[in-house]
């Protein structure tokens with residue numbers, strides 16, 4: 001009996017997941033657990049990398065227990081990107097809490113890079129905007145502010161990795177220090193044209209090359225884990241950043257195909273084929289994946305706060321009990337009663353790239369009710385995505401006929417309908433909504449021969465629902481103009 005399952009690990013910003021997929025792309029077992037978010041100062045976000053590994057291992061064990069370990073053909077990894085972990089090569093212990101992609105603590109370091117004229121050089125080499133979002137200045141900050149990390153880095157004892165590296169290191173018992181190219185392309189340290197770490201940037205940020213992982217393709221065997229059973233070595237056979245994995249899991253294999261993922265943030269990626277396309281309007285040029293030596297690229301628009309605004313309504317304000325309650329509350333009122341919510345909790349991404357912006361609610365009146373606030377929060381997710389789509393269409397010259405969506409928040413039918421209305425384009429939701437994990441499974445499955453090629457993968461992806469725009473053009477434009485006005489209070 002051939003091995004028949006792929007175990008996908010999806011290490012997201014708020015939770016760790018493990019999902020077992022069978023050959024038909026069906027999820028047969030899934031385990032998920034949230035972990036702690038640390039907000040030590042305004043605009044700062046940290047995770048405990050040891051907790052992430054502990055929780056990830058728990059969900060791996062829970063999901064894998066549903067089948068025999070020897071039936072698992074391989075493991076695919078997908079992860080929150082940019083989040084920066086530094087650990088000790090000898091002990092395997094983190095030397096600091098992980099600095100999360102949302103964290104704005106390096107805004108001043110980025111301002112300095114810009115003042116020194118590095119912005120264009122960084123954009124040309126890495127495809128990225130000079131912003132605290134990426135790993136480069138986070139690592140620079142750790143080395144500048146913690147002498148013990150600097151010392152260990154200089155003596156070759158400190159290792160850096162994004163979460164994919166950290167998980168592979170732990171899965172292989174501290175033997176393998178690698179990253180996949182899609183994750184490397186989010187560090188602001190990787191030259192996407194030369195396919196290597198960029199020595200000039202490393203020198204500017206005082207980062208020793210010896211800390212960095214070896215860059216691998218997105219679909220190959222990196223090493224083996226024996227954590228699921230004595231004497232059973234399961235290959236770790238694929239990895240990609242979660243947004244690239246979602247693009248792969250949505251079968252966006254041709255140039256011009258795009259998806260938007262609604263998780264903690266929202267990330268819209270469009271496949272642009274084998275050549276990187278430079279953006280002039282604040283989109284990122286990023287590696288989508290590398291398979292069999294072939295690199296494909298994507299254009300990306302990033303929204304930092306999307307589902308996180310609903311978490312804040314739940315955990316910060318306590319006005320919803322569960323994220324899913326937001327749907328009914330939003331539908332209980334006909335509109336937001338003039339309220340706009342700009343959830344710039346950790347700055348604004350595409351197209352503003354303003355790390356200093358912070359959140360704001362406008363249009364409050366004595367008639368504002370809880371439901372109006374909730375509805376405004378959900379609408380804000382859609383407005384931000386609409387702005388990204390508009391830049392994406394302008395820069396690519398492609399007018400999307402349909403928007404493929406996925407991620408935790410797409411279960412919200414109000415949000416999906418409002419999204420379709422505000423972009424005036426049909427929104428397509430896939431049957432397997434865990435497309436991020438599915439993408440990681442596909443990448444690993446290709447490497448171990450569970451699936452033959454992309455054609456076979458395409459036949460596995462099916463749609464579940466679609467949302468057709470219903471709003472009149474006048475109303476759409478009026479609402480959107482209100483949003484633009486609210487954002488302008490923040491960014492001018």
Ligand SMILES: Nc1ncnc2c1ncn2[C@@H]1O[C@H](COP(=O)(O)OP(=O)(O)O)[C@@H](O)[C@H]1O
Nearest residue numbers: 012013014263264307308311323324408409412
């Ligand atoms: N029904 C819902 N309506 C709105 N937001 C939701 C809903 N369900 C989940 N979310 C939001 O989606 C996010 C979780 O999605 P997920 O894809 O797991 O995110 P991540 O990978 O960033 O951890 C959370 O921020 C949560 O608030």
Ligand SMILES: O=P(O)(O)OC[C@H](O)CO
Nearest residue numbers: 012013080081263264265
């Ligand atoms: O964990 P998610 O799904 O919010 O994704 C985070 C992104 O990878 C950040 O770039």
